[in-house]
Amino acid sequence: MLERKSTVSEMASAFRWQIPDLYNLGVDISDRPAERWPDRVAIVDVAETGDTRKITFSDLKCDSNRLAQGLQAVSKVGDRIAVFLPQSIETALCHIAICKSGCISLPLFCLFGPDALLHRLKDAGARVIVTDRQGLKKINQIRAELPALERVYCVDGEAPDALDFADLLVGSGADFKPAQTKADDPALLIYTSGTTGNPKGALHAHRVLLGHLPGVEMSHNFFPQPKDVIWTPADWAWIGGLLDVLMPALHHGVTVIACRFKKFTAKAAFDLMENHHVTSTFLPPTALKMMRADESIQKRTLSLRSVASGGEPLGAPLLEWGRKALGADINEFYGQTECNMIVSSCSELAPSEPGIMGFPVPGHVVDVLDEQTGVSLPIGAPGDIAVRAPDPVMFLRYWNNPEATQQKYRTVDGVQWLLTGDKGTKTESGRIAFLGRDDDVINSSGYRIGPAEIEDCLITHPSVVLAGVVAKPDPIRGSIVAAYVQLAAGVTRDESLAEEIKLHVKSRLAAYEAPRIIRFVDAMPTTTTGKIIRAELRKLAEAEAHAER
Template sequence: MLTPTDDYTSLYASFEWRVPDLYNIGIDTCDKWADGSARLALIHETENGDVQRFSFDDLKVLSAKLGNAWRAQGVEPGERVAIFLAQSPETALAHLAAYKLGAVAVPLFALFGEEALAYRLGDSAASVLVTDSEGYAKIQPILDKLPALKHIYCTDHPALAAGLDVHSFWDVLNSQSDAFVPVETRADDPAVIIYTSGTTGKPKGAVLPHRVLLGHLPCVEMSHDFFPQPGDLMWTPADWAWIGGLLDVLLPSWHHGIAVLARRFAKFDSVSAFELIARHRVRNTFLPPTALKMMRAADPTSTWASHLDLRSVASGGEALGDELVAWGLRTLGVVINEFYGQTECNLVLSSCSKMFDRRTGFVGKVVPGHKLAIVDEEGKPVPSNTQGQIAVRRPDPVMFLGYWNNPVATEAKFIGDYLLTGDLGMMDEDGHVRFLGRDDDVITSAGYRIGPGPIEDCLLSHPAVRVAAVIGVPDRERTEVVKAFVILNEGHSPSDELVAELKQHVRVRLAAHEYPRLIEFIDALPMTPTGKIIRRQLRGRE
């Protein structure tokens, strides 16, 4: 655990990994805390407002019973267990049981449709699926495409499927003994397959070993201002099917014995989110930039505002920008710490308000334990303040094992000893790293290479703008010109005058060559389920 300090240089220099040969996420995040003390692990608020509380002792007993049920069904170590549920106790139990059984969890986002499900379930060859009746309704039409699927566990009521064993999750679990001996897994054994969002092509299954949780811990601790502290309670709206919900929030919190709040929102609503944070006295939260932008529009004079008790707010997944940071300090009472990573190698950069001041336009510094460089096309580190690709040096505990059934894509992810993120950035002489955008999102205009992030942040600082996305569109003279898609705040309407005003806003505040020559007002942006803008779909509109 990182020792609280304001000396980043010494902390980074003195850090050493301690990764044991034998390590199991399920034991580490549950069983080690199940000592009969009834230590709180999970608070679950249902959609109708009911609240359930589970201790680590409860979770150990229940996950042991589930593990016994799967073992009796013949589930072997290494088999894939798909979990198609939103935030819930059943989701957590399925993960714990899978890890302790030596199986490989395959989390699936609750809003996935048939095509996305068929691809991921088929590619992973999952033999077990845990879902609810809503999820089963999506699965039933594609069952003939899933020959490897043998058992389905339904958490609310059992469904019927010809040729498949469909079980009532709780009936089966409650029929089992709680005497369970976990499989002895190695730190490098596969624990989970998380499929990438598919923003740059077909989704790929990133295979993450048990050690990956240990690799996440320094950044979680750093981005939450030396987490944990007494009284901490963690929540995120990010689904636990994504690495941001599972390995940035749920499992790191449980590693430290800190309780997590679970609450499913059928559709994210900023006021409901604020009321939830206030009602449960949430102290720590991971809020993706998209959620922050929505919450920014909420009325800060509402009753919830006086009941916030936040200690830390972390964000990542898209560039944050000064406007959101300033709003966070003003409304949330804390400096939002930004972090950076991706499914294949997550949480390697972070800011930390307790250790160093945030630098405008920069994500933060390299997290202790990780080695990061900005490299050129040949994989060689470039000088300070030079644009290149963000790369992470292997070996690294947080790094994936490879892509499931895709050795070609795995090999292409590396150049020498560096994992290539596909993101452009630069590092200054003090070690602060700037994220410039995906390599394929960079705009080439009149010889300039322009990242969309600073322009989007600048547009967001205008009172009329709620959300903005920037792309490059072909231009005969300049190769590309900057185009902005803008969602307006309430009370503002599209007009030629507003277009001119927004162009001048960027020209004056950012740079004359970076202002959007084209602006289109829209009602919604194409987003991945994790809240990232799908710019290729915007480019496809042109």
């Protein structure tokens, strides 16, 4: 755990990694807490009806041992076993048991369609998959194209095309011996969300959980605290749900609320947090924006002490709303599937700076490098956000993609750096400011413009719910700033509103940052994790520019 100090700098100076040679992620989050808190509730599984199921740490250890024993009978060390389930007790049991058995867990988002599933399952060569009846329908559509897939298990019982998951729960689990894995042995294969191309499989070692802990503890103001209960709407198939919430919480003996809504709504989120006395939560920016639009928050009695958010930068209005409405500061953090939780705010040590992600988390060396030379840049100079290797949170490699793995790193004066693909600057306070991805930065009339600050400003307009900003090709300026805006319900879209929104930005930011065009959209294109897909917006802008030639 992080040792509390008076400043982040002091914490970083005192921090030392303690990564054992032999380490199993599954054992760490079930057996170890079961020894300390056997009767403590590990997971509360909440159905949309409100009905609940609970499992203690003692039972989590026992049932995961039984499941691991069953998996060992139908697989071998290193096999990829897919988990195609929503947040649930069974999902957690699967990930734990797969790690205990020495296999590699492949999390799959429950809303994936057949094409998304086919790419991941085929690329990974998954031999076994655990799903439910809903997921089984999708698997059956592509099963003929998956020659490596040998067994499909259904948690809802035996089906014509699947085996009964209960058959995997072998014996009592008392005599099961987990695989003797090293910290650097592979444990998880998590595919990226595909914002910059086809999703790539990031292979992570068992140590990845230990690498996440400082960032999780920092983003939740020294997590855990007594009586903490944590929840996130982020699916456990993504690194944000799995390694920012579920696994760190179990490691620390904190109760996790499992509940995946068929459709996220602000009301459902508020109801869940209020009814189950959630104290800590990871809420993606899109979820926060939807919740801000719900006026029922004024009548809620929440127990929140910490709110973390990451995926897109947050602006001052959203941070201020969170402080007043949620009763807790929102701590921004930063990372990606390949190297997560490396930058974070911690409001207990320093107030958040709007539009600034946070400090490098103790244990991680994060810098901004010159794109051409690779040298460390001075404060305020924009460059490539990079993380020094090796690092416990860093992925091992991309699955079946050595070329992409090689391109992810650069070596400068004998030091290897992982390139995040994002642009940023260092600030006077020691923080890292996010400017955008390489292909998000807008070059207009000699200015390099990041979209995040403009998007933050746009959503402060009362008519705007979501906004995405991209470059539109322009024969004179090279590019101009184009804003795609989703309006609040009941707002009439017209040219006068577009001009009003332009002026709103121009009067608050620099004139060169103000959008030259505003386009209204019915729905903002987002990934399944809630990030705006600017690539889709760029296609619209480029098509419009092409039509104007």
